[in-house]
Amino acid sequence: MQKRAKFGIGIGVIVVSLAALAWLGYGESKTYYHTIAELQTLQGASLSHRMRVGGTVEPGSIHRLSGRVDFVLQGEGKSLPVSYVGSEPLPDTFVDKSQALVEGRPAADGRFVAEHVQAKCASKYEAAPGGTAAPAGGEARTSTM
Amino acid sequence: MDVFGSFALLLAFVCAVYAFVGGIAAIRTRHPLLVKSTRQAGLATCGLIFLATLSLEYLFFSDNFSVAYVVAHSNRSLSPFYKVAALWSGQEGSLLFWSFLLAVYVFSALIAYRNKNGELMPYVGVVLAGVQIFFLTLNNFVASPFKALGVPGVSGAMDLVARGDGNGLNPLLQYPEMVIHPPNLYSGYTGFTIPFAFALGALLARYPGEKWIHLTRKWTMIAWGFQTAGILLGAHWAYAVLGWGGYWAWDPVENASLLPWLTGTAFLHSVMMQEKRGMMKVWNVWLVFSTFLLCILGTFLTRSGVVSSVHAFASSNIGSWFVGFIVVILLVCLAAYFKNRDYLKSENQLDSIVSRESSFLFNNLILLVSCIAVLSGTLFPVFSEWFTGDRISVGTPFFNKVNIPIGLLLLFLTGVGPLLAWRKTSLDSLKRNFGWPLLMGLIAGAIAFPLGVREFYSLICLILCVFVASTITMEFYRGAKVIRARSGASFLASAVDLTMRNTRRYGGYIVHMGMVLIFIGIAGTAFNRDVQKEMQIGSSMQIGPYSLLLQNFDTKQEKNYTAERMIIEVTRDNKPVMMLYPERRIFPANQASGTMVAIYSTLKQDLYVVYAGQSPDTQAPVIHVYLNPLVKCIWFGGVIVVLGTLVALLPNRRAVLVLSAVQEPTRVKSLAGALTPSPTLREGHD
Numbered sequence: 001m002q003k004r005a006k007f008g009i010g011i012g013v014i015v016v017s018l019a020a021l022a023w024l025g026y027g028e029s030k031t032y033y034h035t036i037a038e039l040q041t042l043q044g045a046s047l048s049h050r051m052r053v054g055g056t057v058e059p060g061s062i063h064r065l066s067g068r069v070d071f072v073l074q075g076e077g078k079s080l081p082v083s084y085v086g087s088e089p090l091p092d093t094f095v096d097k098s099q100a101l102v103e104g105r106p107a108a109d110g111r112f113v114a115e116h117v118q119a120k121c122a123s124k125y126e127a128a129p130g131g132t133a134a135p136a137g138g139e140a141r142t143s144t145m
Numbered sequence: 146m147d148v149f150g151s152f153a154l155l156l157a158f159v160c161a162v163y164a165f166v167g168g169i170a171a172i173r174t175r176h177p178l179l180v181k182s183t184r185q186a187g188l189a190t191c192g193l194i195f196l197a198t199l200s201l202e203y204l205f206f207s208d209n210f211s212v213a214y215v216v217a218h219s220n221r222s223l224s225p226f227y228k229v230a231a232l233w234s235g236q237e238g239s240l241l242f243w244s245f246l247l248a249v250y251v252f253s254a255l256i257a258y259r260n261k262n263g264e265l266m267p268y269v270g271v272v273l274a275g276v277q278i279f280f281l282t283l284n285n286f287v288a289s290p291f292k293a294l295g296v297p298g299v300s301g302a303m304d305l306v307a308r309g310d311g312n313g314l315n316p317l318l319q320y321p322e323m324v325i326h327p328p329n330l331y332s333g334y335t336g337f338t339i340p341f342a343f344a345l346g347a348l349l350a351r352y353p354g355e356k357w358i359h360l361t362r363k364w365t366m367i368a369w370g371f372q373t374a375g376i377l378l379g380a381h382w383a384y385a386v387l388g389w390g391g392y393w394a395w396d397p398v399e400n401a402s403l404l405p406w407l408t409g410t411a412f413l414h415s416v417m418m419q420e421k422r423g424m425m426k427v428w429n430v431w432l433v434f435s436t437f438l439l440c441i442l443g444t445f446l447t448r449s450g451v452v453s454s455v456h457a458f459a460s461s462n463i464g465s466w467f468v469g470f471i472v473v474i475l476l477v478c479l480a481a482y483f484k485n486r487d488y489l490k491s492e493n494q495l496d497s498i499v500s501r502e503s504s505f506l507f508n509n510l511i512l513l514v515s516c517i518a519v520l521s522g523t524l525f526p527v528f529s530e531w532f533t534g535d536r537i538s539v540g541t542p543f544f545n546k547v548n549i550p551i552g553l554l555l556l557f558l559t560g561v562g563p564l565l566a567w568r569k570t571s572l573d574s575l576k577r578n579f580g581w582p583l584l585m586g587l588i589a590g591a592i593a594f595p596l597g598v599r600e601f602y603s604l605i606c607l608i609l610c611v612f613v614a615s616t617i618t619m620e621f622y623r624g625a626k627v628i629r630a631r632s633g634a635s636f637l638a639s640a641v642d643l644t645m646r647n648t649r650r651y652g653g654y655i656v657h658m659g660m661v662l663i664f665i666g667i668a669g670t671a672f673n674r675d676v677q678k679e680m681q682i683g684s685s686m687q688i689g690p691y692s693l694l695l696q697n698f699d700t701k702q703e704k705n706y707t708a709e710r711m712i713i714e715v716t717r718d719n720k721p722v723m724m725l726y727p728e729r730r731i732f733p734a735n736q737a738s739g740t741m742v743a744i745y746s747t748l749k750q751d752l753y754v755v756y757a758g759q760s761p762d763t764q765a766p767v768i769h770v771y772l773n774p775l776v777k778c779i780w781f782g783g784v785i786v787v788l789g790t791l792v793a794l795l796p797n798r799r800a801v802l803v804l805s806a807v808q809e810p811t812r813v814k815s816l817a818g819a820l821t822p823s824p825t826l827r828e829g830h831d
Contacts, residue, residue, distance in 0.1 A: 006498050011510060014554070018514055018547055025546030026539055033526060033536035052538065087677065088389075089757040089767055 031103065036075040039106065052103045053080065053112060057119075059096040073100060073112075082112045093119035147212050150200035151291040154241075157193035158281040160186045161274050168271035180267055187255050187270050190277055191248035198245040201238065201290055205231050211307035213294040214238060220313040222705045230324040231314050236448060236463070237290035239327070243444065244280045246328070246335040251277065254339055254364070262360070268346030276338055279470050287466060316706065316732045316739035322382040330375030330402055334440040336368025337405060340412075341437035344430050348481045351488050358416050358429070363794055369413060370790035372406050377783035388740035388755045390675060390771040392779070395544040400523040401443035404516055408436040411512040418505050421567060423492030427482075428509070430489060434478045439516075441471055446523070497569040504562035511551050511558075518547040549602050553609060556664055559657050560613035563650075564620070582619065586612030606668040610661045617654045617661075624651075645798050652793025659789055662782025669750075669775030677769040679760045689772045691752055692716045693725075698766060706730040708741070711756045711766060715745060727756040727768070750774040 032051040034042070039053060055073030062071045069084040082102055084090065094100060094117060102114035164186040171179040201214070205228045210216050218231040218238065233242040251273045258266055284290070294306055317323075340361040347357035379402065384392035393399060412432040418425045445467035482489075495502050521528070522539050529537040564578040589611035590604055598604050625639035632639065644651035678686045685694040694714045701708040708728045715722040725743035732738065745752040753771040760767050 003495065003498070007495065007503070007506075010498065010507070014507070014511065015514060018511075018518070018550065021546040021550065022518055022543065025543035028546075029540035029542040031538050031540060033538060089769075 036073060036078045036080045039080065039112070040078065042106075047106055050103070050105060052101055054099065054101045055080065057094070057096055057098050057100050062094075062096065073102065080112055081110070082114050083107075084114045084117050086115045086117065088116075090117055091119045095119075146200045146203050146207070146209065147291040147293065150197045150204070151285075151289060153193045153197040153200065154281065154284050154289070154291070157190045157197065157244075158278070158285050160190040160193060161277040161281055164190060164274035165271055165278055168267055168274060172267050172271065180263075183267070183270060183274075184255055184259065187274060188252060190274070190281075191252035191255075194241075194244050194248040194281075197284075198232070198241060201241060202229065202232060204291075205229075208311075209307075210309065210311050211294055212290075213292045214290045216294050216308050216311045218311070218314055220311040220705075223311075223314055224705070226321075226324060227314050227319055230318065230327075233327045233331070234314055234318050237284075237288040237292075239331070240280065240283050240288050240448070241290050242327075243331060243335060244277070244284055246331050247277060247280065247338055250336055250339050250364075254342075258360075262356070265343070265346055265350055265352045265357070268350045268352075269342045272342040272345050273338065276342070279466075283463065283466060287463060313705070313732060316730060317386060319705070319732075319739070320382060320386050322378050322385070326375060326378035326382050328375075329371050329378055333368050333370075333372025333375050333402075334405065334444060336364065336371055337409060337433075337436050337440050339364040339368070340433050344433040345478065345481060348430060348485050348488070351485055355420055355423075358419055361433075362416065365409065365413060365416075366790055366794055369406070369409050370787055370794075372402070372409060373790070374783065374787050376402050376406060377780065381780060384776070385742055385744065386740065388742050388757070388769075390673070390753055390755070390769075390773065391670075392776070395519075395522070395541050397523050398447050400519050400544075401446040404520055404523075405436045405439040405443060407512050407516040407519070408432055408439055411509045411516075412436060414505050415509050418502060422502060424494075424502065426489040426491060427486065430482070431478075432509075434474075438471060438474060438478075439520075441467065441474065445471065499565065499570045499575070501562065501565045501567045501570075504558050504565050508555065508558045508562060511554050515548055515551045518551075519544065552664065552667070553602065553605055556606070556609045556613060556661070559660060560609065560616045563654070563657075564616060578616070578619075582612045582615035585615040586610075600671040603668045603671040606664055610665050610668070613661050614658065617658050620654060621651070644792060645795070648795040648797055649793050652789050652791075652795070655789030655792055656786050657789075659782045659785030659787075662778045662785060664782075666775045666777070666779030666782060669773065669778070672774045673771060675769065675771040677757065677767060679763060679765045680768050681765055686768065686770065688752070688770050689750070690717050691722070691772075692719075693754065693768070693770060695766070695768065701728075703730075706732045709756070711754075711768065713743070713754060713768070715752065725752075725754050727754045729756055729758070746777050748777055751776045 030050070032046070032049045034051050034053055036053060036055050039051075053073065055075035058072040058074050058079060062069065067085070069090060071082055071084070073080045073082055084102070085104075098119045101118045102112060103116040103118075104112060104114035107113045164183050167179060167183040167186060170176075171183050204212050204215050205219050206225070208215075208219070208221050214235060214237050215231075218234045219228055223231065231238070233239040254273070255266075255270065258269075294308065343357045343361045343364075346352070376399075379399065380392040383394070383399075384390075412429065415425050415429055415432060419429050445464065448463050448467065495506070497503065522543050526536045526538045529535055560582065561579070566574065586608040590608040593604060593607050598607060621640050621643065624643040625636055628634070628639040628642050629636060632642070634642070644655075674688060676686060676688050678684075680686070680695040682695055682697055685692055687693075692715070694716065695711060696714050697712045699710050699712065701710055708730050710726050710728045713725045713727070715725055723745055725745060727743040728741035730739045730741060740755060743754045745754075751771075751773045753773055755769040755771075757767040757769045759765065
C-alpha cells in the first residue's frame with residue numbers, strides 16, 4: 001500500500017504541476033477566432049480579447065503607409081478595415097484577393113489593429129471549392145503534409 | 146496512362162476487399178487454400194498500387210497536361226527531381242503516396258512472414274487489408290489523382306481539355322528537403338500500421354506470449370526512425386525556407402507529426418517492461434493502438450484543414466471520411482480489448498520507486514501527458530467551439546510552458562533510467578553510477594553560469610545534458626574497458642565490439658546521445674537575437690561579432706524562376722568571413738514567390754540572413770538577420786539519432802566475430818571468453 005501511495009504521490013505531483021503550467025499558458029495565449037460578421041456584433045468585455053479574424057483581402061485595398069499597412073478584409077458580405085502595425089514584413093503570399101488571417105485587437109474607431117498577418121500558408125493550404133482559383137484557371141491546390 | 150492508373154487502383158481496391166473478406170473467411174474455416182489466396186490477394190493489392198503510383202509519375206514525366214493533378218502541380222520546365230516530388234505535393238497525390246508506402250510495408254511483412262506464424266498472420270493480413278481498403282476508397286472514389294482536367298462546357302456538361310503547360314509546383318516545395326521530408330514522415334505514419342496490425346491481430350487471435358512484440362520491434366523502430374527523421378527534416382525545411390528564423394512553431398501540422406512520435410517513443414520503452422517482466426500488457430496494446438490512431442489523426446489534420454484557422458473557410462469533404470475511419474478503428478480496438486482482455490493479465494507488480502520499471506513508468510507517463518497537452522492544444526479551437534461556441538486557439542506559450550519541463554524530466558530519465566536495476570536499486574549502485582555524472586553536470590553548470598547562461602531552463606538543460614552524456618560515456622567506457630582487458634584491442638575497437646554485441650542496448654545509448662545534442666540545440670533558443678534594417682548599397686549592420694555589408698543586389702534569371710539576390714559580405718573583426726546571398730524567387734508559372742535564406746552555420750551559432758522584401762516607404766531592401774546559437778547541434782543530433790536507430794536494428798555480434806576470425810584468430814578466442822557474464826556487462830537495456 002505504501003508503495004502505491006508513493007507512486008500515486010509522484011504521479012499526482014507531476015500531473016498537477018503540469019496542468020497548472022498548462023493553465024497559465026492557456027491564459028497567456030488564448031486567442032478568440034471570429035468571423036468579420038461576428039466581430040461587428042461583439043460587445044463589452046469580449047471586445048478586449050485577443051482575436052483572430054480571417055477573410056479575403058479586397059482587391060486594391062492594400063495601402064502601404066509609413067509604419068503601418070492598411071487594407072480591407074472581406075468575408076460573408078461584410079468588410080473590415082485593418083491596420084497592420086507589426087514589424088515583420090508582410091508575407092509574400094499577402095496580395096489582393098489572398099486569404100488572410102489577422103491577429104490583434106479591435107480599436108475603438110472600428111479598425112482592427114493587427115500585430116500579425118498570415119496569408120494563406122501555401123504548404124498546408126487547401127483552396128476552398130470555387131474560392132481562389134489559380135491565375136490561369138484550373139484548380140489551385142497547393143498542399144503537402 | 147491515366148486510365149491505366151485508375152484501373153490499377155480499382156483492381157487494387159477489389160483485391161484488398163478480397164483479402165479482407167476472404168481473410169475473415171479463412172480465419173473461420175481455416176482452409177489452407179483460402180489462407181493462401183488471401184495472402185496472394187494482399188500481395189496483388191500492393192503490386193497494383195505500385196503500378197498506379199508509377200503511372201502517375203509517368204504522367205508527370207511525360208508532361209501530360211490533360212490530367213488535373215499534373216496541371217496543378219507541375220509544368221514543363223520543372224526539374225525531374227521535383228517531378229518526383231510533385232507526386233506528394235497535393236491532396237490526391239499524397240493520399241496515393243500514403244497507399245504506396247503502406248503497400249511497401251504490407252508487401253514486405255507478407256513476404257517476410259509468409260511461412261511463419263501461421264496462426265497469427267491471417268489476422269494481421271485482415272487488419273492490414275482493412276487499412277488498405279480505407280485508403281484505396283479515398284484513392285478511387287473520393288480523391289482520385291487521375292481525374293481528367295475538365296472545364297464547364299456550353300451545354301453545362303464538363304468538357305475534357307488539355308493544357309499546354311501546367312501551373313507549376315508550389316515554390317515553397319521546390320527545395321531539396323521537400324523531396325525527402327514528406328517520404329520520411331509518411332514512412333513513419335504508415336510504418337506504425339505494421340505494429341498496430343500485429344498487436345490487434347495478436348489480441349484477436351489470443352496469440353500467446355510476447356511474440357508480437359518481438360516480431361514488431363524492428364518495424365516499430367523503422368517507423369520511429371523515419372518519423373524522427375521526417376520531423377527534423379520538416380523543422381530544417383521550415384528553418385531554411387520559411388525565413389522566420391525558427392524551426393518549430395507549434396503549428397497544427399507540426400504537432401500532428403509529433404503526436405504519434407510521442408506515443409511511439411513511449412511504446413519503444415514500455416515494451417521492455419513486458420519483455421523483461423511481463424508487465425504493462427494492456428498499456429502496450431493501447432499505446433500501439435493510440436499511436437496508429439494518432440497517425441491517422443495526423444493525416445486527417447493535415448489533409449482536412451479542420452484546425453488551422455487559416456483553413457477555417459476551406460472546407461474539404463475528406464475530413465468526414467477520416468473521422469469515420471478513426472471511429473471505426475477505435476470501436477474495433479475497444480471491442481477486441483473487451484472481448485479478450487483477460488489475455489493481457491500482468492504477471493508482476495512494481496517493486497520499488499527507484500527501479501528500472503518505475504523509470505519506464507514515469508517516462509511513459511510524461512510522454513503521454515505531453516501528447517495529451519499537444520493534442521488538446523491543437524484541437525482546442527474545435528473543442529472550444531463545441532462547448533462554448535467560441536473558437537479559441539492557444540499559442541506557443543501554452544505548448545512551451547508544458548513541454549519544456551516535460552522535456553527536461555525526460556532528459557533526466559534518459560540519464561537515470563538505463564542505469565537503474567530492474568526491481569530495486571541499491572543506494573550503493575546509485576552512488577557508483579551517478580556520482581561522477583552528477584558532479585560533471587554541476588561543474589558544467591558552475592562554469593556556464595558566470596559565462597552568461599542565466600536563463601533557468603537553459604541552465605538546467607545544460608546541467609542535465611552533461612549529466613546524461615557522462616552516464617552514457619561511462620557506460621561505453623566501462624564496457625569497453627572489460628573487453629579491452631581481455632582482448633588488448635584499442636579502446637575505440639573495444640567500444641565498437643561492445644556495441645555490436647548488444648546493438649539494442651548500445652544503439653539505444655547512441656540514440657540517447659543524439660537526443661542530448663538536440664536538447665542542447667533547443668536550449669540555445671533562449672539566446673536567439675535578431676536585427677532588422679533597411680539597407681542601401683554600401684550600408685552595413687552589426688549583430689553579435691559579425692558585420693554585414695550590402696555590396697550590391699542583382700536579378701538572376703533561372704529556368705523556372707527569377708531570383709532577386711542580395712550580395713552581402715560578412716566580416717568579423719574586420720576580417721572577411723564569407724559572402725552570403727539571400728534571395729527572393731519569383732515563379733512566373735503561378736505568380737508566387739519564395740524566400741531563400743542564406744545561413745552561415747558554425748558549431749557555435751548560425752548567422753541567418755533573410756531578404757525580407759522592400760520597404761513600403763523607400764523601396765530599399767529590408768534585411769533581417771538572426772543570430773541563433775547552437776542550432777547545428779539539432780541537425781547533428783538528428784543524424785546521431787538515426788544512426789543509433791540503425792545500429793539498434795543490426796543483429797547482435799555474430800557476424801562481426803566471423804569477420805574478425807579471419808583477421809585475428811587469437812582475438813576471437815579471448816572474445817569468446819569475454820562473453821561470460823561479468824558484473825559490468827550487465828544484461829541491461831533490452
